[in-house]
Each structure stands twice: as structure tokens, then as C-alpha cells.
Amino acid sequence: xxxxxxxxxxxxxxxxxxxxxxxxxxxxxxxxxxxxxxxxxxxxxxxxxxxxxxxxxxxxxxxxxxxxxxxxxxxxxxxxxxxxxxxxxxxxxxxxxxxxxxxxxxxxxxxxxxxxxxxxxxxxxxxxxxxxxxxxxxxxxxxxxxxxxxxxxxxxxxxxxxxxxxxxxxxxxxxxxxxxxxxxxxxxxxxxxxxxxxxxxxxxxxxxxxxxxxxxxxxxxxxxxxxxxxxxxxxxxxxxxxxxxxxxxxxxxxxxxxxxxxxxx
Amino acid sequence: xxxxxxxxxxxxxxxxxxxxxxxxxxxxxxxxxxxxxxxxxxxxxxxxxxxxxxxxxxxxxxxxxxxxxxxxxxxxxxxxxxxxxxxxxxxxxxxxxxxxxxxxxxxxxxxxxxxxxxxxxxxxxxxxxxxxxxxxxxxxxxxxxxxxxxxxxxxxxxxxxxxxxxxxxxxxxxxxxxxxxxxxxxxxxxxxxxxxxxxxxxxxxxxxxxxxxxxxxxxxxxxxxxxxxxxxxxxxxxxxxxxxxxxxxxxxxxxxxxxxxxxxxxx
Amino acid sequence: xxxxxxxxxxxxxxxxxxxxxxxxxxxxxxxxxxxxxxxxxxxxxxxxxxxxxxxxxxxxxxxxxxxxxxxxxxxxxxxxxxxxxxxxxxxxxxxxxxxxxxxxxxxxxxxxxxxxxxxxxxxxxxxxxxxxxxxxxxxxxxxxxxxxxxxxxxxxxxxxxxxxxxxxxxxxxxxxxxxxxxxxxxxxxxxxxxxxxxxxxxxxxxxxxxxxxxxxxxxxxxxxxxxxxxxxxxxxxxxxxxxxxxxxxxxxxxxxxxxxxxxxxxxxxxxxxxxxxxxxxxxxxxxxxxxxxxxxxxxxxxxxxxxxxxxxxxxxxxxxxxxxxxxxxxxxxxxxxxxxxxxxxxxxxxxxxxxxxx
Numbered sequence: 001x002x003x004x005x006x007x008x009x010x011x012x013x014x015x016x017x018x019x020x021x022x023x024x025x026x027x028x029x030x031x032x033x034x035x036x037x038x039x040x041x042x043x044x045x046x047x048x049x050x051x052x053x054x055x056x057x058x059x060x061x062x063x064x065x066x067x068x069x070x071x072x073x074x075x076x077x078x079x080x081x082x083x084x085x086x087x088x089x090x091x092x093x094x095x096x097x098x099x100x101x102x103x104x105x106x107x108x109x110x111x112x113x114x115x116x117x118x119x120x121x122x123x124x125x126x127x128x129x130x131x132x133x134x135x136x137x138x139x140x141x142x143x144x145x146x147x148x149x150x151x152x153x154x155x156x157x158x159x160x161x162x163x164x165x166x167x168x169x170x171x172x173x174x175x176x177x178x179x180x181x182x183x184x185x186x187x188x189x190x191x192x193x194x195x196x197x198x199x200x201x202x203x204x205x206x207x208x209x210x211x212x213x214x215x216x217x218x219x220x221x222x223x224x225x226x227x228x229x230x231x232x233x234x235x236x237x238x239x240x241x242x243x244x245x246x247x248x249x250x251x252x253x254x255x256x257x258x259x260x261x262x263x264x265x
Numbered sequence: 266x267x268x269x270x271x272x273x274x275x276x277x278x279x280x281x282x283x284x285x286x287x288x289x290x291x292x293x294x295x296x297x298x299x300x301x302x303x304x305x306x307x308x309x310x311x312x313x314x315x316x317x318x319x320x321x322x323x324x325x326x327x328x329x330x331x332x333x334x335x336x337x338x339x340x341x342x343x344x345x346x347x348x349x350x351x352x353x354x355x356x357x358x359x360x361x362x363x364x365x366x367x368x369x370x371x372x373x374x375x376x377x378x379x380x381x382x383x384x385x386x387x388x389x390x391x392x393x394x395x396x397x398x399x400x401x402x403x404x405x406x407x408x409x410x411x412x413x414x415x416x417x418x419x420x421x422x423x424x425x426x427x428x429x430x431x432x433x434x435x436x437x438x439x440x441x442x443x444x445x446x447x448x449x450x451x452x453x454x455x456x457x458x459x460x461x462x463x464x465x466x467x468x469x470x471x472x473x474x475x476x477x478x479x480x481x482x483x484x485x486x487x488x489x490x491x492x493x494x495x496x497x498x499x500x501x502x503x504x505x506x507x508x509x510x511x512x513x514x515x516x517x518x519x520x521x522x523x524x525x526x527x528x529x530x531x532x
Numbered sequence: 533x534x535x536x537x538x539x540x541x542x543x544x545x546x547x548x549x550x551x552x553x554x555x556x557x558x559x560x561x562x563x564x565x566x567x568x569x570x571x572x573x574x575x576x577x578x579x580x581x582x583x584x585x586x587x588x589x590x591x592x593x594x595x596x597x598x599x600x601x602x603x604x605x606x607x608x609x610x611x612x613x614x615x616x617x618x619x620x621x622x623x624x625x626x627x628x629x630x631x632x633x634x635x636x637x638x639x640x641x642x643x644x645x646x647x648x649x650x651x652x653x654x655x656x657x658x659x660x661x662x663x664x665x666x667x668x669x670x671x672x673x674x675x676x677x678x679x680x681x682x683x684x685x686x687x688x689x690x691x692x693x694x695x696x697x698x699x700x701x702x703x704x705x706x707x708x709x710x711x712x713x714x715x716x717x718x719x720x721x722x723x724x725x726x727x728x729x730x731x732x733x734x735x736x737x738x739x740x741x742x743x744x745x746x747x748x749x750x751x752x753x754x755x756x757x758x759x760x761x762x763x764x765x766x767x768x769x770x771x772x773x774x775x776x777x778x779x780x781x782x783x784x785x786x787x788x789x790x791x792x793x794x795x796x797x798x799x800x801x802x803x804x805x806x807x808x809x810x811x812x813x814x815x816x817x818x819x820x821x822x823x824x825x826x827x828x829x830x831x832x833x834x835x836x837x838x839x840x841x842x843x844x845x846x847x848x849x850x851x852x853x854x855x856x857x858x859x860x861x862x863x864x865x866x867x868x869x870x871x872x873x874x875x876x877x878x879x880x881x882x883x884x885x886x887x888x889x890x
């Protein structure tokens with residue numbers, strides 16, 4: 001941060017405060033013995049205890065994370081390959097058609113996507129549950145991956161590829177050693193945005209799920225009529241804490257490994 | 266190279282066929298059905314009634330405002346993030362809040378923005394009366410920007426990150442002011458990232474629905490809300506699909522406006 | 533490249549771990565029973581302890597799934613792909629489901645506890661003879677208000693009080709076409725189920741005059757908002773009003789005397805069921821006086837179970853706001869299935885009203 005002026009630091013600080021304010025608000029009330037997000041009565045851990053006693057909720061939580069990671073991963077693979085394919089298209093019209101088709105799911109409201117996927121799945125005869133939810137999440141995450149990878153690809157300097165070819169690299173090598181490393185930030189961005197889409201989705205999941213399979217979002221939305229319990233706050237708090245720790249931990253392990261490699265050279 | 270790229274495209278093309286073309290076909294089909302399942306074009310005619318035209322205008326206006334403010338706050342954030350020491354970590358920390366359920370965060374906003382919430386408590390310290398924040402244009406745009414800002418920051422960050430600093434130094438050495446450097450060097454070089462950010466903000470903002478009710482209290486009615494209502498409340502899938510068709514058309518137009526004009530890359 | 537490969541491996545390993553964790557947790561939960569029963573209900577709309585008790589008593593493993601609107605539930609059940617044994621729709625949806633031949637006829641001999649239900653709640657127009665449905669909870673539509681925040685002379689015994697000029701910007705309405713248009717119709721003395729364009733036009737015109745008072749039209753968030761005293765008055769269902777009053781003791785509830793809606797949520801067995809016997813056992817279990825009282829206590833809505841009333845807190849049962857007496861009930865109307873055309877008209881009028889808000 002040493003390069004930043006005080007004003008810049010203040011700006012970033014405000015951005016982070018705003019981004020995290022609602023989350024800290026939720027976590028604050030997860031310790032409320034009053035049982036609601038209204039008056040803070042006294043400190044309690046009972047809502048956290050309730051999370052661990054509720055096997056059904058735990059299974060739902062695990063399923064939610066599993067679906068998010070797996071669908072994000074597969075969508076990233078499909079989307080990245082798709083983006084590479086789109087960029088390499090010589091025909092302008094064809095390319096624009098693909099790009100427009102790509103974005104149809106981003107602009108379609110969730111109910112429309114959910115309802116049409118439901119019709120699609122029942123027509124093909126897919127049993128509703130884990131598979132149908134996974135496939136749907138992959139489906140609506142692909143376009144965001146494409147959109148995150150595309151700018152990196154179009155920024156890429158074509159002389160880089162030419163140089164590699166001139167040096168005798170095979171096409172496979174070019175992909176592995178030149179293209180993928182260059183667009184890696186776009187790929188990671190796509191993956192994380194796909195996770196965001198998956199974790200946030202309610203309507204599509206609702207329509208395509210069945211046979212006892214559920215995700216956290218479906219649970220939360222269907223609780224709205226009779227009131228959302230603070231157990232949900234507690235579980236969100238836990239998820240948040242674990243995510244932050246994993247991210248920071250992973251980052252510094254990586255960072256150190258890199259630093260050490262730098263030293264040995 | 267071409268044949269290789271073709272095989273790489275297969276899963277993507279299958280995806281498009283199954284999950285884009287098929288749903289579009291369904292939506293088109295339903296848009297031409299009336300309530301009793303007969304073919305009709307009345308839904309399209311209905312779309313050109315003042316109610317829906319007004320709604321279209323509202324959707325565009327708010328989507329524009331949301332995109333504008335998102336860009337306004339996202340660009341400096343992305344720029345400053347690229348200059349921090351642990352920039353990748355900070356970027357991750359921008360994304361993580363979006364992993365907490367939106368409905369829960371909205372409930373939190375209801376508490377925070379409320380008449381007796383922390384914001385108004387803060388205002389009262391300075392001797393002002395509590396302000397109505399919820400159900401105003403301000404709160405609606407604020408929360409929308411909150412939702413979309415990571416989507417805007419990331420592509421801009423990625424474009425800025427690879428920007429060659431020597432270009433900036435060169436410009437400054439040649440006597441360009443920092444504003445000129447930004448306008449002539451930095452911004453044009455990150456335009457792809459900005460366009461990508463605008464696409465992932467403006468397009469979904471056109472069909473926003475849930476927070477129009479949660480945060481704007483139905484004072485703002487967008488096309489997305491109307492589709493939701495037609496499908497789930499009126500159970501008029503025909504009209505709902507018709508609006509969806511128009512949304513897709515608007516999306517294609519948006520893509521044409523923001524699309525890359527240069528010729529295809531060489532990958 | 534190395535970074536990409538590493539990340540991919542890490543993700544796959546974590547996914548495998550999660551998969552096994554979920555499998556082992558799930559199998560520990562079901563304890564190897566083959567007999568399962570899938571219950572499709574609103575979220576937080578049953579005491580989970582009762583599900584456990586039912587599982588213990590019968591050995592049937594209950595899968596509990598949730599939905600957030602009648603229409604969404606209808607679409608899911610209609611499309612199939614999942615075998616729901618019990619669903620809990622509201623009364624107007626039951627009519628549609630009967631018409632579309634989606635429900636199993638109930639075998640009353642398997643439901644001996646049906647006698648516990650007060651006769652007033654049986655044999656209603658939406659399902660004569662209770663061939664397909666058993667009432668679960670019931671309630672009204674009325675006005676929740678904070679007496680400290682409204683002028684003293686407003687008691688909301690009449691819908692007209694909502695139009696009072698002193699309530700400018702103080703009223704929440706629930707986001708439901710039938711509730712809001714219905715209120716307009718009721719205030720003019722029409723039926724809630726009227727199929728008459730002139731009446732609908734008049735009701736909408738009257739509602740448009742209400743717009744200066746309307747602060748927002750919202751859904752289930754109305755509960756936290758009223759608890760936080762964000763508005764003085766709200767049009768909502770009695771069940772949600774009870775939830776609000778439980779958290780915010782300042783609030784009061786009134787059902788205007790011109791008339792209002794009487795609603796029911798009911799058990800039905802969809803044709804998707806693969807365990808019809810188990811479904812009957814479940815309904816009968818929930819109709820048991822003791823279980824029913826426990827459930828009503830947990831959920832906080834009004835139960836139609838007369839035998840359970842005897843076991844419940846007298847203060848609750850004698851509260852006329854939530855258990856209105858016979859005389860008041862006469863002014864209440866159950867929604868009839870309007871058919872899609874008229875439902876569409878109600879929604880158009882509602883949309884017109886909403887567009888006038890801003």
C-alpha cells in the first residue's frame with residue numbers, strides 16, 4: 001500500500017466498509033438471543049449450536065458449496081474453450097451471432113430460465129435432483145466466464161503467437177504456454193463470478209431441483225413468508241469466516257512459495 | 266489450428282444448442298400463445314401499449330443509471346487495487362461479499378437504511394431528522410450498484426493490471442498532465458475491460474426484478490418484474506415470454522453498441 | 533499454467549471431499565429406512581420436532597422440501613420429475629389442481645383424527661366434502677398498525693380509514709393483486725370474487741386515490757419492516773401479522789367489518805405421490821390434538837383444530853383478532869378460482885395501480 005496516497009487509501013477503505021457492512025450486520029445479529037434482527041438482547045451462541053445440530057441444514061450447505069465449486073469449474077472449462085473459439089472466428093457475423101447467443105441467459109430473468117430448463121429436463125426425462133441442478137448451474141454460468149475471458153483474449157498481442165510459431169512451437173504448445181498463461185487472470189475471474197452466480201441463484205434452482213435435493217438459497221427464500229431464522233445468519237457467518245480464512249491462507253501459502261522460488265533462482 | 270479450435274468449441278456449441286437455442290425456441294413459441302393456448306400475435310400488440318412502453322423506458326433509464334454509477338465507483342477502485350501490494354488478495358476480498366445470499370443482505374440493508382437504523386442514527390447525531398432512505402431511487406440504485414460492482418471491477422482490474430507502466434511514464438515525461446495521460450493512454454488501453462464490465466452490468470440490470478420490490482417497494486417497475494409477475498402470478502406465460510423476447514432483442518442491440526469493432530483475433 | 537493445473541486439482545479434491553461428507557451425513561440421517569415420504573411445504577411452516585417424532589413413530593423417513601409461492605409449487609408438481617407425497621397449497625390453488633386432475637382423493641377412513649377439526653372449516657366451496665384437502669392453517673387479510681403512530685380515532689374497523697389524509701406515506705401494501713384489488717372491492721361493498729369490469733374499474737379508481745398514502749408495495753419483507761416500525765400501517769395476512777406482533781408488541785391487528793378474505797393452507801396428496809398410505813399417516817399425525825397444538829404454537833398461525841384449541845393457551849384462542857367469532861366470520865369470503873382470464877384482468881388492474889405510485 002506504500003505507493004498509495006492517504007486519499008486513495010481512504011477511498012478504498014470506504015469501498016470495503018460499504019461492501020462488508022451488510023455482512024457484519026448479519027453476523028452481529030447472529031449472536032442475538034432475541035431471535036430476530038431487531039433488538040439486540042444479549043450475546044448467545046445458541047444459533048451456532050443449532051447449525052451443528054441440524055443435519056438437514058448441514059447437508060444443504062455442503063450441497064450448495066459442492067454445486068457452486070463443481071459447476072463453476074466445469075463452466076470455466078467450457079467457457080474458456082468457447083471464448084478461444086469465438087475469438088478465432090474469422091467471420092465477423094458469425095462471431096457476433098455467437099456473442100449474442102452467449103448473452104441470452106444473462107439477460108433472461110431467472111423464472112424464464114428456470115421454467116424452460118424444467119420443461120427441457122422433463123422432456124428429456126432427466127430425474128430432478130443433483131444432476132439437473134448441476135447442469136443448470138453450469139448452463140447459466142458459462143456466459144459470464146466467456147465475458148470475463150474475452151477481453152484478455154482480444155488484448156493479447158498476436159505477435160506473441162506468431163513469434164512462438166516461428167520458434168517452432170506446436171499449436172498445443174502455443175495454447176499451453178502462451179495463451180492460457182496470458183488469459184489466466186480472466187479464467188480465474190470467470191470462475192469466481194460463476195461461483196457468485198451459483199451461490200446466489202434461487203429461481204432456476206427452485207424449478208429444476210427435486211427428490212429432496214436443495215440449496216441454501218431455496219431454503220432461505222422459502223422461509224421468507226414465515227420469517228427467516230437466525231440459524232441462517234449463523235450459517236452465513238460461518239461460511240463467510242471460512243471463506244475469508246481459506247482465501248487469505250491460500251494466498252499467503254502461494255505468496256511464500258513464489259517468494260522462495262524467487263530466492264533460489 | 267482451425268481444426269483444433271473446432272474440437273475445443275464442441276462443448277460450447279452443445280451448450281448453446283441445448284441451453285440457449287432450445288429455451289429461445291420455447292420462449293418464442295409461448296410468446297405466440299394466448300391464455301387458452303391458441304396462436305395469436307396479440308401479446309406483441311399488447312407490448313406496444315403505453316404501460317409496457319413506459320416500463321421499457323423505465324428499465325433502460327435505471328439500467329443506464331446503475332451502469333453509470335457502477336462504472337464511476339468501480340474504475341477508481343480497480344485502478345487503486347492494481348497499485349496495492351497484495352492486489353490479488355484484495356481483489357478476492359472484493360468478490361467474497363457477493364457470495365453471501367442476496368436476500369439476507371437485502372434484509373440487512375432494510376435494517377441499515379431503516380428509519381431507526383445505524384445510518385439514520387448517525388444522521389441524528391448531527392441534529393438532522395431521520396430521512397426516508399428505503400423505497401427511494403437512491404436506495405434502489407445504491408443496492409444495485411452494490412450488487413454489480415464486483416462484476417465491473419474485475420474486468421477493469423484485469424485490463425489495468427497488464428498495462429505497461431513505462432507507457433505512463435513516457436507520457437508524463439513528454440509533459441502530459443495526469444488527466445491527459447488517463448484520457449489518452451490509460452483509458453483507451455483498458456476500453457475492452459470497461460466494455461466487458463458494462464455488458465455484465467447493463468444487460469442484467471435491464472431485467473432486475475427482486476430488488477425492485479425489496480428495496481424500491483414497487484415504485485420502480487422494470488421489464489424483469491413484469492415477466493416475473495406474468496409467469497408466477499398471472500400465469501400468463503404468453504405475455505411473459507413476449508416481454509422476454511423483447512429483452513433479448515434489447516440485449517442484442519446493446520451488444521452491437523458496445524461490441525468490439527475490430528476484426529477477429531488470431532488465436 | 534502451473535497455477536491453473538494446481539487450482540483445478542484443488543477444486544476437484546475439495547469437491548470429492550464434500551461429496552463424501554454429504555453422502556455420509558445423509559445416510560446417517562435416514563438410518564437406512566427404505567420407506568420415504570416427501571413433504572412439500574412453505575419454509576419454517578412446521579415444527580421440525582414433529583417431523584422427527586413422526587419418523588420415530590412410523591419408521592418413515594421424511595424428506596422436507598420447500599417452496600415460496602403457490603404458483604411456483606403448482607408448476608413443479610405439474611411438471612413432475614419429483615415425487616411429492618404431500619403438498620400444502622392455499623385454497624384457490626386447490627381448485628386449480630382439482631380441475632387439472634393433479635390430486636389424489638383422500639381416504640377418510642385413514643384419517644380418524646379428522647373429527648378434531650371444527651366443522652366450520654370443513655366442506656368449504658373450494659373442496660366440497662374435503663375430497664382432496666384437509667385444512668392446515670387458516671387466517672384473514674387485515675390491517676396491522678402501530679397505534680402510537682396513527683391518529684387515535686383510526687381503529688381500522690373500516691377500510692375507509694386507510695384513505696385518511698393523515699396517513700400520507702405511512703401505508704405498506706402486500707404485493708398481491710387479489711389482496712389489494714380485493715380490498716378496493718370490499719371497501720365499495722363488492723364481492724372479492726367479482727367478475728365485472730365496471731366494478732374492477734371503480735375499485736382501481738378508488739385505489740389510485742390511495743396512492744399518496746402508500747409508502748411501498750412489498751412481499752414477505754413486510755414482516756421485518758413492520759417490526760422495525762418503518763411504516764405505521766400495513767395490509768397483510770393475519771399469519772404474518774401474528775409474527776410481527778410477536779416481535780413488536782406495540783402493533784395491533786384489525787379485520788375491517790365491510791368484509792375481507794378468509795384463507796386456508798391445506799394438506800393435499802398430489803398424483804405424483806408414491807407413498808399414499810404414508811401421506812395419510814402423516815396428515816393424520818398432524819391432525820392429532822396434541823401434535824397440532826404443538827405445531828400451532830411453533831408456527832404462530834391459527835389452527836382449525838378444535839381439539840387442539842383445548843390444549844392451547846386460552847389467551848391465544850380467545851384473541852378475536854386471530855380467532856374471529858362466528859359473527860365476524862360471516863363477512864369473510866374465500867377466494868374463488870377466477871380462471872386465467874379474470875385473474876389476468878385483476879393483475880392488469882393491479883399493475884395499473886402500481887404504475888400510478890410514482
